[in-house]
Amino acid sequence: MLAHWIWLATRSGIGVRSALALLRAFPDIESLYGARAEDYVQAEGVDSKCLDALCDKSLSEANRILGSCLEKGIHVLTYQDAAYPTRLKHIPDPPLTLYYQGNLPDFDAEPAVAVVGTRRASAYGCMTARRMGYQIARCGGLVVSGAAGGVDTLAMKGALLAERPVVGVLGNGLDVIYPRSNRDLYRDVACRGCLISEFPPGTPPLGRNFPRRNRIISGLCCGVVVVEAPEKSGALITAQLALDQGRDVFAVPGNVDAACSAGSNGLLREGAIVAQSGWDVMEEYQSLFPEKVGPWSGKTLLSSYPRELAELREPPYHFAQETPINSEKNVDNEDGKPYSELQELMSTLSDDERAVTSCLTDALRHVDDVIAGSGLPAARVLASLTLLEVKGLVVRHPGKFYSLARRGAGEW
Numbered sequence: 001m002l003a004h005w006i007w008l009a010t011r012s013g014i015g016v017r018s019a020l021a022l023l024r025a026f027p028d029i030e031s032l033y034g035a036r037a038e039d040y041v042q043a044e045g046v047d048s049k050c051l052d053a054l055c056d057k058s059l060s061e062a063n064r065i066l067g068s069c070l071e072k073g074i075h076v077l078t079y080q081d082a083a084y085p086t087r088l089k090h091i092p093d094p095p096l097t098l099y100y101q102g103n104l105p106d107f108d109a110e111p112a113v114a115v116v117g118t119r120r121a122s123a124y125g126c127m128t129a130r131r132m133g134y135q136i137a138r139c140g141g142l143v144v145s146g147a148a149g150g151v152d153t154l155a156m157k158g159a160l161l162a163e164r165p166v167v168g169v170l171g172n173g174l175d176v177i178y179p180r181s182n183r184d185l186y187r188d189v190a191c192r193g194c195l196i197s198e199f200p201p202g203t204p205p206l207g208r209n210f211p212r213r214n215r216i217i218s219g220l221c222c223g224v225v226v227v228e229a230p231e232k233s234g235a236l237i238t239a240q241l242a243l244d245q246g247r248d249v250f251a252v253p254g255n256v257d258a259a260c261s262a263g264s265n266g267l268l269r270e271g272a273i274v275a276q277s278g279w280d281v282m283e284e285y286q287s288l289f290p291e292k293v294g295p296w297s298g299k300t301l302l303s304s305y306p307r308e309l310a311e312l313r314e315p316p317y318h319f320a321q322e323t324p325i326n327s328e329k330n331v332d333n334e335d336g337k338p339y340s341e342l343q344e345l346m347s348t349l350s351d352d353e354r355a356v357t358s359c360l361t362d363a364l365r366h367v368d369d370v371i372a373g374s375g376l377p378a379a380r381v382l383a384s385l386t387l388l389e390v391k392g393l394v395v396r397h398p399g400k401f402y403s404l405a406r407r408g409a410g411e412w
Contacts, residue, residue, distance in 0.1 A: 001029065001030060001033075002062075002066060002076050002078070003059050003062040003063055003066060004029045004030060004032070004033040004059075004062070005029055005076070005078040005079075005096060005097050006061075006062035006065050006066065006076070006097060006200070007033060007059055007061075007062045008022075008029065008032065008033070008096060009095075009096040009097045010061060010062065010065075010200070011050075011053040011054065011056075012053055013049040013050055013052070013053045014050050014053050014054070015093075015350075016093040016094065016095070016096065017045065017092075017093060018044075018045045018046065018050055019096055020079075020094075021043055021044040021045050021046075022040070022043050022046070022054075023079070023080075024043075025042065025043040025044070026039075026043075029078075029080070033057070035054075037051060037054075037055055040054050040055075065200045065201065068175075068200070068201040068202065069099065069200075069201060072174070072175050072201060073101060074099050074100070074101055074174050074175070074201060075099070075100050075101070075104070076097055076098070076099055077097065077098040077099075077100060077104065078096065078097055079094060079095075079096050079097070083104060083106075084098075085107035085108055085219075085220060086108045087107055087108060087219060087220060087221075088107070088216065088219040088220055091215060091219040091245050092244075092245075092379055092380070092383045093215065093383070094219065095198040095216060097198070098196055098197070098198060098216075099173070099174055099196070099197050099198075099199070099200060099201070100174070100194055100195060100196045100197075101174050101190045101194070101195045102189065102190040102191065102192075102193055102194035102195055103165070103193065103194055104194050104196075105142060105165060105167065105193070105194060107142075107220050110142040110289075110292070111140060111141050111142060111222055111282065111285040111288065111289045111292055111293050112141070112142040112143075112144050112167070112220055112221040112222060113136050113141045113142065113143060113144065113221055113222060113223050113224070113225060113281055113282070113285075114143075114144045114145060114217045114218060114220075114221045114223070114224040114225065114238065114242075115129065115132055115133055115136065115143055115144075115145050115151070115152070115155035115156075115225045115227060116145060116146060116151060116152060116155075116217065116224060116225070116226055116227070116229075116235040116238050116239075117129060117150065117151025117152070117155075117226055117227035117228045117229050117233070117235050117264070118150055118151060118228055118229050118230060118233050118235060118260060119148050119149045119150035119151070119152075120150060120230075120260065121150040121151050121154070121227075121228055121260070122228065122258065122260050122261075124228070124254070124255070124258075125150070125151060125227055125228030125254070125260060125261075126150070126151075126154050128227055128228065128252055129150075129151040129152075129154040129155045129158070129227045129228070130154040130155065130157055130158035130161075131158060131278075132155060132158065132225060132227055132252065132275070132277075132278055132281075133145075133154065133155035133156060133157065133158030133159040133162075133166075133278075134158035134159060134161050134162050134278070135158075135277055135278020135279065135296060136159065136225075136278040136281055136282060137158070137159040137162035137164035137166075137278075138162045138164070138278065138296040139278050139279050139281075139282035139293060139294065139295065139296050140282060140289065140292040140293040140294055141278070141281070141282050141285075141293070142164070142165060142166075142167065143155060143156060143158075143159035143164070143166050143167070144166075144167040144168075144169060144217060144220055144221050145166075145167075145168060145169070145217070146168070146169055146170070146171070146210075146213060146214070146217055147168035147169070147170055147178075147182060147185065147186070147189070147195075148179070148210075149179050149181070149182070151227045151228060151235070153182060153185060155227065156168060156185060156189060157185065160188055160189070160192060163192075164192075165192055165193035165194070166189050166192060166193040166194075167189070167193050167194050167195075167196060167220070168185075168186070168189045168193075168194075168195045168196070169196050169197070169213055169216050169217045169220070170195060170196065170197040170199070170213065171197075171199070171205055171206075171209035171210040171212070171213040172197065172199055172203050172204055172205040172206075172209060173197060173199050173200055173201040173202045173203035173204075174195050174197050174201060175201045175202065176201075176202065176203065176204060176205065178205040196216070196220075197213075198212065198213065198216060210234060211234070211237055211387075211390040214234065214237055214238040214241055215241050215245075217238055218238055218239075218241045218242035218245055218247055219241075219245055221242075221247060222247065222248065222284075222285055222288075223242070223247050223248030223249065223250060223281065223284065223285075224238055224239055224242040224247060224248070224249050224250065225250040225251070225252070225275050225281055226238075226239050226249070226250070226251045226252070226263070226264045226267055226272070227252045227264070228252065228254055228260055228261055228264055229260075229261070229262075229263035229264045229267075230259050230260050230261075230262055230263050231259075231262045231263045231266065232263070233263045235263070235264075236263045236266075236267070237386065237389065237390055239251075239267055239272070240386050240389070240396065241386055244379075244382045244383060244386055248273060248284060249267060249272045249273065250272060250273045250274070250275035250280070250281050251264045251265070251267040251268050251272040251273070251274070251275060252264060252275050252276070253265065253268060253274060253276065266398070269398065270398055270399075278296070279295050279296060282295075283295070349388075350384070352374075352376060352380050352381075352383075352384045353384045353387060353388055355374045355375070355376055355384075356370060356374050356376070356381055356384040356385060356388060356394075357388065357393065357394070357404065358373075358374075359373035359374050360394065360402060360403060360404045361403065361404060362403055362404055363403060364397055364401040364402070364403050365401060365402055365403065366399075366400060366401055366402075367381070367382070367385070367400045367401070367402060368400075370385070370402060385402060392405055393405055
């Protein structure tokens with residue numbers, strides 16, 4: 001029953017991993033919903049806060065969400081549905097429910113590639129993003145992005161120009177247009193491809209939603225292309241999540257003197273695959289998808305293109321700099337402002353995150369030493385490091401070294 005899935009996914013105090021442990025402990029979602037308190041305590045990771053949430057059997061919010069979905073033409077996909085992407089199911093923290101509009105692709109049968117980057121793209125970044133989206137689509141790839149301003153928007157528009165499906169993964173409800181300037185893009189993507197969100201209808205674009213969204217972007221794809229990103233860009237978080245999930249990471253070379261390319265150029269120094277064209281990306285997947293992937297005659301980013309792409313040679317390209325509401329931190333954090341006071345952040349850490357931070361100091365420490373010192377499995381350490389980096393408590397350095405962030409330094 002969909003209402004039971006939404007009930008579980010919206011329980012405050014129950015994380016994805018605890019929910020998955022509960023699903024393993026009961027034969028089906030109906031049995032989980034109907035269980036008693038003494039049944040829940042037998043499951044792994046159920047503490048008092050989790051138990052209180054599970055004992056609240058009200059379905060009013062779940063039914064309200066379902067009613068909104070029905071009214072707005074939004075479909076609901078659950079973790080145990082046959083159409084749920086296997087790729088996404090295998091990440092450490094897959095979403096229990098996905099809301100979508102449009103035609104849901106068979107992701108496991110598609111060479112899906114994420115194209116991401118800064119909201120504040122340069123003229124070069126804007127031109128390259130749109131052309132990269134166009135080329136990847138023309139070579140047979142399914143372009144996935146976050147529908148934010150800047151690189152995301154232009155990559156998706158480029159793929160639409162190639163008359164190929166496009167997927168947008170949102171950090172808000174599907175009925176909330178963010179940024180507002182992307183209203184037409186939302187419509188076009190829903191008609192030709194698919195809009196997806198972990199968040200139910202009506203959810204505003206809170207800053208904390210975007211790092212959560214990023215794991216879905218990378219989890220749905222074979223690889224992630226970072227077109228242009230400064231050192232503190234949220235696109236670098238997506239790249240790190242992709243690495244943690246075993247995905248390929250590509251980066252487009254940028255001007256070595258441009259701050260907006262410092263992060264993407266840094267990925268290249270650390271071993272990311274150079275992407276000078278869409279075919280540079282799609283060639284990696286030709287053997288896996290021989291029936292779908294093939295070269296396109298315009299192999300370089302400066303080859304001839306449709307008029308709409310050629311027009312992008314002329315700068316400037318201005319995008320409204322909308323900020324997620326409630327003063328939550330913008331995912332790009334290009335102003336370098338910390339999320340909040342350190343004490344408040346520390347109080348929100350999970351047991352794994354506390355174990356990892358206890359192994360770190362201001363000095364650099366290699367990830368292998370953190371894994372050994374924490375006593376946790378490597379996958380859980382990597383996931384915790386990524387989340388701690390999102391929270392601004394940990395800084396990742398070249399060569400897989402990490403350190404604690406200095407308070408007030410604006411590290412991200």
